[in-house]
Amino acid sequence: MGTKGREIVGMDVDELIAMLNQAYADEWLAYYQYWLGAKLAKGPMKDGVMAELTQHAADELRHADMLSLRILQLGGTPVISPAEWMKHSGCGYDAPADPYVGELLVQNIKGEQCAIMTYKKLLEKTQAGDPVTYNLALQILSDEVEHEEDLQALKEDLDILVAGHKA
Ligand SMILES: [Fe+2]
């Protein structure tokens, strides 16, 4: 923990750590959802979808890393056991039980939209009192906004392709 770094935070640090741990659990679950979905994917445009999901998995793991470092700086402990992830998570986990690419995209778009709201809330909470976490949340939010658009663009192309086959 950085003592002065913690001291300058102008908000309830325990509440902040709890919010960071919620996002941290979300990122691990998102990582696994993408990582497994990329391996299971079936259907048209499979290669493109797999490549995108694999890239997103790497980004979510990097976000978990960034959040863990901030939690430690503040004197907190990142969620200590995977068994606790679901308990802390705000966005939960959508098991990729249906491997169809269109279904995986819909699930992950939903996940990104939840992540966008999580980081928007974190930005609002830290705007006045914690510029370091604010900056972190801003970086992650930018990635999540990009992720949502990547997936929606793929879904649009998939829908056009599928409609074309039916016509
Ligand atoms: Fe993320």
Ligand SMILES: [Fe+2]
């Ligand atoms: Fe994401």
